[in-house]
Amino acid sequence: MIKKGCLVACALAALPACSGDDGKEPGSTAGPWDQGAVLKADAQTEGDPAKGKQILLNGNYMSCGIPQKLFDDPAIGPFVKGVLSSSAPPLPEGREGANTALSYKLNAFTTEDGAKVVNGNCLMCHGGKFDGEIIVGLGDATADFTGGVGGGGGVALDAALIASLGLTPAEEANLQKMLRVGQAAGPTTKMRTIGLNPAEQLTGILIAHHDRDTLAWLDEPVGDVTEYRDANGDVIPGAMLTSDPPPWWRVHKKHALFYNAMARGQHRGTMALATAVCVDDLDEARRVDALFEDMHAYVGSVRAPVYGRGVDTALAADGKALFGKSCAGCHGTYGDDSTDDDGDTYPNLLIPLDVIGTDSAVADAPMNNPDLVEWYNGAFYGQITQAVPDDPFVGYVPPPLDGVWATGPFLHNGSVPNIELVLNSKARPKYWKRVDLDDTNFDEDALGWPYEEVSYPQSEAPEAERKLIYDTTEYSQTNGGHTFGDHLTTTERRAVIEYLKTL
Numbered sequence: 001m002i003k004k005g006c007l008v009a010c011a012l013a014a015l016p017a018c019s020g021d022d023g024k025e026p027g028s029t030a031g032p033w034d035q036g037a038v039l040k041a042d043a044q045t046e047g048d049p050a051k052g053k054q055i056l057l058n059g060n061y062m063s064c065g066i067p068q069k070l071f072d073d074p075a076i077g078p079f080v081k082g083v084l085s086s087s088a089p090p091l092p093e094g095r096e097g098a099n100t101a102l103s104y105k106l107n108a109f110t111t112e113d114g115a116k117v118v119n120g121n122c123l124m125c126h127g128g129k130f131d132g133e134i135i136v137g138l139g140d141a142t143a144d145f146t147g148g149v150g151g152g153g154g155v156a157l158d159a160a161l162i163a164s165l166g167l168t169p170a171e172e173a174n175l176q177k178m179l180r181v182g183q184a185a186g187p188t189t190k191m192r193t194i195g196l197n198p199a200e201q202l203t204g205i206l207i208a209h210h211d212r213d214t215l216a217w218l219d220e221p222v223g224d225v226t227e228y229r230d231a232n233g234d235v236i237p238g239a240m241l242t243s244d245p246p247p248w249w250r251v252h253k254k255h256a257l258f259y260n261a262m263a264r265g266q267h268r269g270t271m272a273l274a275t276a277v278c279v280d281d282l283d284e285a286r287r288v289d290a291l292f293e294d295m296h297a298y299v300g301s302v303r304a305p306v307y308g309r310g311v312d313t314a315l316a317a318d319g320k321a322l323f324g325k326s327c328a329g330c331h332g333t334y335g336d337d338s339t340d341d342d343g344d345t346y347p348n349l350l351i352p353l354d355v356i357g358t359d360s361a362v363a364d365a366p367m368n369n370p371d372l373v374e375w376y377n378g379a380f381y382g383q384i385t386q387a388v389p390d391d392p393f394v395g396y397v398p399p400p401l402d403g404v405w406a407t408g409p410f411l412h413n414g415s416v417p418n419i420e421l422v423l424n425s426k427a428r429p430k431y432w433k434r435v436d437l438d439d440t441n442f443d444e445d446a447l448g449w450p451y452e453e454v455s456y457p458q459s460e461a462p463e464a465e466r467k468l469i470y471d472t473t474e475y476s477q478t479n480g481g482h483t484f485g486d487h488l489t490t491t492e493r494r495a496v497i498e499y500l501k502t503l
Helices: 049-058 067-072 077-083 097-101 159-163 169-188 199-208 268-277 282-301 313-326 361-368 372-378 463-468 490-500
Strands: 104-110 116-120 127-130 135-136 264-265 348-354 383-385 433-434 451-453 468-472
Touching: 049 097, 049 104, 049 282, 049 383, 067 077, 097 104, 116 135, 116 169, 159 169, 169 199, 199 268, 199 372, 264 268, 268 282, 268 383, 313 490, 372 383, 433 463, 463 468
Parallel strands: none
Antiparallel strands: 104 116, 127 135, 264 383, 433 451, 433 468
8 A cells, every 4th residue: 555755846956065985074073973873875877967947947747737728818817827836937047939038937848748837846845935036946935835836726627617718639638637636745744834835745645646557547546545544553543754855055065965864866757757647657757857967966956055145154164163163064064255165075874763853754754765765766766766765774865054144944844943943952943824925025134034933733723824833743744852962151142143144
């Protein structure tokens, strides 16, 4: 029976990174890194980064979509745009043709069967904004999936209505593909809080609705993908796996992808799995995989943005020394030029769960749902990238910290609103609420999005503010662990924060 695990559908590729032979930073003091395991690098296919960027921003790697004529229809268009979570430009550099008139999260393209369509692209999850600018590769902290993928309603249209739309056979076939995914995934991909991503839920849905050997769509799912189970195999009532989309600029340093280092081998396979929204045969899977060789190369070329606000350089210098003693053993070292990381080091360590102490659900899920991992490894995508959730043990990977200031909320499940609280576990709020979703409203002192602590759980919050509240008592949303900054004084913590702005 297939059940949900933690293959993240939109996760992307990595290139080899620099690190010492033993994975430890020279001269570092004793710390959690001493209990970590070094992850080896696997050879990656080469591709053309410039071509990959063009494909990512304009291409047809999603294979199907909603017919363009419905998107542009004055009567139907507003509804369609709502389903696709469309928004107006600005646009990242590199958009072409019809895509210059669309949200940066959507691609307009012609499918292999000749239909002109619109569908979401990778920036639906990995295109965030900071200070009014789109940052390609930044997880979107304002993406609203509280209504689920496609609005969460599982829209169904009867044959007569579809016939009245004036679609060509190819356009109708594309619409039917989009409708079937919406019906399967919409009701079970509703996230609790804005900014959290339904990749795990969507991945489980896609796997359950595809034949492992042929990738043919299955109207009736294989197994129950709406449940998570504990180590005893018992269903966890109301469980929903919570994760925060990581930034793309980390992946060129990492030897294994996902928070739990689950993706091994050539990393583009897990990236391409997201296209199973539309891909339902092996020939199309191979065509799309060829595109991802170049997209993989582009993602590997993405680097962190530069902090554009003020930095106290003297305080940052003090913070660099403290960082070297308390943090570098897990997170690596960084040169003085934030635009050039060739001299950086990154140890690529997997840290045991009981050492890092953060919420274990993302790491535990594939161990408690092995059938999903077995499906993936036996399918087309597993021939490219293997899912290995426990080699050499179950744990989490401390990420590189380039551009970390832009990536809030923090920890792998987004449970901590700012970096000051990452460094002070005892002060983390049980229930907290984003003040607003304004990407220019940034707390420069605490390094994160402004928040308010509230005294009530999300379930008891007024309806108007409910989806802005993060409740750390929910499954997969606890905010404990990573206590490694608790020993710092307030002044020392302030210095480390100032240093992190320089990365």
